[in-house]
Amino acid sequence: MMNCSGLLNLQKEPVPLKSIEVELEVRDHVATVVSTLNYENKENKPLEAVFVFPLPGDAAVYHFSAKIGQTQIVAEVKEKQKAHEEYDDDLSFGQQAFLLEESDQSPDIFSLSVGSLPPGESASIRLEYVTELAVQADDGLRFCLPAVLNPQHKYLGRKSKGFEVVYIPASLVPHSLSFSARVSSPRPISKVESNCSLDPLQYLNTDQTQATVKLAAGHKFDRDVELLIYYKDAHQPTAVVEGGQASAEPGTLMGDPVVMVSLYPEFPETVMSSGTSCGEFVFLMDRSGSMDCAISKSEQEETRMSSARDAVLLLLKNLPMGCYFNIYSFGSSYEHIFPKSVEYSQETMKEALEKVDQMEADLGGSGMLEPLKHIYNQPCIPSHPRQLFVFTDGEVWDTKEVIDLVKKNSDSHRCFSFGIGEGASSALINGMAKEEGGGHAQFITGTDRMQAKVMQSLRFSLHPIVTVTWDLPKEVSVTVLSPPITTLFKGGRSLIYAQLTGQSSEAAEGCVTVKYSLAGHPSENQLHFSLRPAEDTGLTVHRLGARSLIRSLEIEEREHKEHEDGGVKEKLVQLSVQSGVSSSFTDFIPVSKDNRDTIQGRFLLRNNATPCEFTDRYSRQFVK
The missing domain is CATH 2.60.40 (Immunoglobulin-like)
Known part of the structure; x- marks a missing residue:
């Protein structure tokens, strides 16, 4: 078992993280995020490190810079092969070199190769991106800063292909988080809420269209930071x-x-109350081992699996009479309750409720692709539009292949996805539903808003x-x-x-x-x-x-x-x-031309692998 996030050296040991500073600027429904991460090499020799970190799946990274001691480095976007060649050339000449690249498996995972960090030297990494804010069931706009920037996500090994979340008590987290937000909108700001303690909201003008808010002093980055922003007249186009x-x-x-x-x-x-009740509702539940983890830091007794189970049970009890439905579950293999979708009745609902209530996170890995293929190969039922509901913590094997398959079949169905638990992959959840599936994405990180989110998606599935x-x-x-x-x-x-x-x-x-x-x-x-x-x-x-x-x-x-x-x-x-927006075919390649200090030895480049295997297979090996 090993750390699979943060800044690690070649021995897979964490480079000390001193502090994290995040500045959030929200303009109506769009957020600009500026993150600064400060590290220090406490070893007596230079080290080369790789840093893997998450971003919202629909984020546009537009700025990356770093400061090593007094050396300032600013990045430019270049074609991937050219960027790798320049990175290797600068390392071989003893120059500071950095490489920021998007994962081949998922667009919300970026890996950062931080060249050679001299002994006793500090590294300050600055990343800027813009992203859309998702609208919640209660009309709030949600921003989430994942806690995987601290060492709580651990790699389970090649066979399981997944993570587990090990929550660290706040007293043991060695670094702190500084987080501030500025909000502006044509509409008045009614309130800002968070799962963490906030200082009081400060309005900057009399019409309350601009405001600032900060995390309360002494906050430790021991959980996801979720911010919910509410506007008056929120539905104005x-x-x-x-x-x-x-x-x-x-x-x-x-x-x-x-x-x-x-x-x-x-x-x-x-008109809404007289809407059609026709439809084929297909539920796809993640039963991989990671679904047995706690859904959040604050709700240790509630597992991701129990939350997904409760969501499906709620939906089953509220489906419209006369529709059709079926329930699939997956891990390393997949299962289905009925051979094909059946008509919704008291009898079929009762049978499904009993079987769902017995489901556990006991199917091994996270292979979503095969059950999706099976679902799409089933003939659609005339006059009953297919609605696919997916419940997962997002730790699947092939995010991009799954999203591609959903898009390929977008004409035959709509997809509604639920990210279960803190740190769920926004690339997968948003990609399946909002971007390619013609549906809607939700994130469930606790029990307080779960019912409203589930029922909202059910209502959406009946819309025109x-x-x-x-x-x-x-x-x-x-x-x-x-x-x-x-x-x-x-x-x-x-x-x-x-x-x-x-x-x-x-x-x-x-x-x-x-x-x-x-x-x-x-x-x-x-x-x-x-x-x-x-x-x-x-x-x-x-x-x-x-x-x-x-x-x-x-x-x-x-x-x-x-x-x-x-x-x-x-x-x-x-x-x-x-x-200046990164892609799977480009990298950020910033190189300092001022620092000519020689690195003893040379570095060899190995090819990229999946994000969770980077400590095994994605490394630049120092050769004496």
Whole structure:
């Protein structure tokens, strides 16, 4: 058993972490996160270390820098092979060198090779990224800072292919966390809540549209830090047009304006109550060994498995009569309760309830791909749209293959995913549902909001399919950067990013039209917006739009890989370099040219493996 997160040397021993500083800036539904991690080499010799850390799955990393002693290093995004070559060249010449790269298995895992750290020297690592904030069942916006930055996640070995979470008492955590947030929105801020102690919310203006909040003094980073932000009139639809980068060429994504449209449909309650009850509900439960861990630091008695079980039992008791359903569970192998989906009745519900109530985390590893293939190979039931509900802690073997499979079958179903427990993979949970599955993602880290989240997803599964059209001046064309939106949910947010190419007058307007049919009643909503760019927001919208397009291109490249089509990869790399947003084909490569101190010996590069195996197989070996 060994540590599998944080900064480790070649002997798999942790480099002492002195402190973590996090600054969060929230603008309406988008967050900018600046994290600074401070380390110190207390050995009497230089060491080379690798640091693996998590990010939100839909985050766009746009800045990475480090300070080694008095040497300042700033990163640039480069094509992966070129970045590796430069890293090895600088190490061989005795220069400080860093390499930040995205995992081949999951886009929310980044590994950082921190070159040679001299004895007694401190290392300060700074990372900046932007991300969307998920809307919760009670209309709160959720930001989560995972606690895996401290040494509590441990690798279980190659056979299990997973992690366990070992919670460390606050008194034993050797470092502290400084966390502050600034919130601004066109709407007044009603409150900010957290699972950790906060200082009182400080409003910065009389209309309460700007505020700051901090963690209370003395906080130890011994658990996930969850922040919930609430606005008044939270469902107001908006459109923000952000001007392009002055130095970028017009016609490129960074050179043209980009619009972000936030849609909040208001379905009448009378129409919602008469909605269709048809549907095929397929539940997929994770029963791997890691599901036996505690769901959170504060609820040690509640396991991830018991939480998933309670969620499925709640859904089973509330399915609409006349629908069809089935329940699958998986680990190293998979099982299903019925040979095929059966009609929902008192008898079939009772049988399913009894079997679910007996389920334990006893199926070994985390292989989600095979049961998904089996589900998708089952014929769909006419007039009963398929709704897939997935419950997992996110520690599956092949995140990207799972997401690709969900997208491949997105025309035949909608996917609703639940991340169970602190540290659940946001790349998997959001990727399956929000980005590729046309559904909705939820994160369950305790019992307090579990029922509301589960019932919200059930309501969402009965909502209508929609179409979205654009109406712009003839001299302006639109290129949608995000995946097509096929479903809108009452109380849920849908974001659309689009590049606007062409010249228009400052008074020109655009319009987005949303059409759908609910319970046989056609409806149409329009959102008019000015094409005049808003104030400079630091290219936040551009970066999020680039991130969305990069993720789509990555999936497209994997689909065309067997045909050896290099055009998609070339476009992807070009977009990543131009926007400064990392991808699976690019790395951040910062190199200090000022430090010429020689490293005794040379380093050999080994190929990357899965994130949890990096201490075994991803290392740069020091050779005397």
